[in-house]
Amino acid sequence: MDRLGQCQTIMATHAPILMAYPGARQLGLTKYGRDPVTIEQTQHFRIMREFCADPEVFVETMMEE
Numbered sequence: 001m002d003r004l005g006q007c008q009t010i011m012a013t014h015a016p017i018l019m020a021y022p023g024a025r026q027l028g029l030t031k032y033g034r035d036p037v038t039i040e041q042t043q044h045f046r047i048m049r050e051f052c053a054d055p056e057v058f059v060e061t062m063m064e065e
Helices: 043-053 055-064
Strands: 026-030 033-037
Touching (some): 043 055
Antiparallel strands (some): 026 033
């Protein structure tokens, strides 16, 4: 992809490493269409951040819900 300089890839993933690929552009789907989002704005990022901050409390909380 990098060598060609022109590539479009559509991925439905929550892999933070793929979301952080240099030059990647994230688009969030809303009821109004596609809107650019930052990695930090994604739900997956927020969940992973909460998990990494305190895995035990995170898992306990998720088990209660």
